Amino acid sequence: MAASAHRGRCCDFEGRLMPSGEPGFASEAYLRAKAVWRGSAVRRRKRVASDVPGGRPFGGGRDPRALGEVLNSMASDMGWSLELEQARLIAEWAEFAGDATAEHTTVVGISNGVLQVQCDSTTWATELRRLRAEMLTRLLRDYPDAEVRDLRFLAPGAPSWRHGPRTVRGRGPRDTYG
Secondary structure, three states, rough: HHHHOOOOOOEEOOOOOOOOOOOOHHHHHHHHHHHHOOOOOOOOOOOOOOOOOOOOOOOOOOOOOOOOHHHHHHHHOOOHHHHHHHHHHOOOOOHHHHHHHHHOOOEEEEEEEEEEEOOOOOOHHHHHOOOHHHHHHHHHHHHHHHHEEEEEEEEOOOOOOOOOOOOOOOOOOOOOOO
């Protein structure tokens, strides 16, 4: 059949006749849209300038910024502020604790808000445990964003077989060095 033979009958988009003879929902919507637009092109709306920094060529937010400012904003956006502050504390341990104390101590790390410091001898560990409250007060004042809640000074000793906060009671490993 020719296309003129279908005129007046309901067809789908590919020109096939609908089985029931009634126009379908899609066909009605298409014909209604075609009648409204009558082949004219759809005009696009102009893009509305947003208040986002850098949105306009000579608008605000396009000025150059210092590298430190950019890195600080990026670190806070990425959620790295805590780790960077803790790394700064570890790097500045010698300055914070003093040269004499730093010669005999090493920062092991920070876990669960506890700064762990390894000491050269039990004497140093005992003395630093005595000064723990004063050092913790200074630490909270100087490094508030490091989120350190406690200090733990570790004395040197025999190798520890503990690998976590929980232990099982007993005599421990025997016949290890024999």
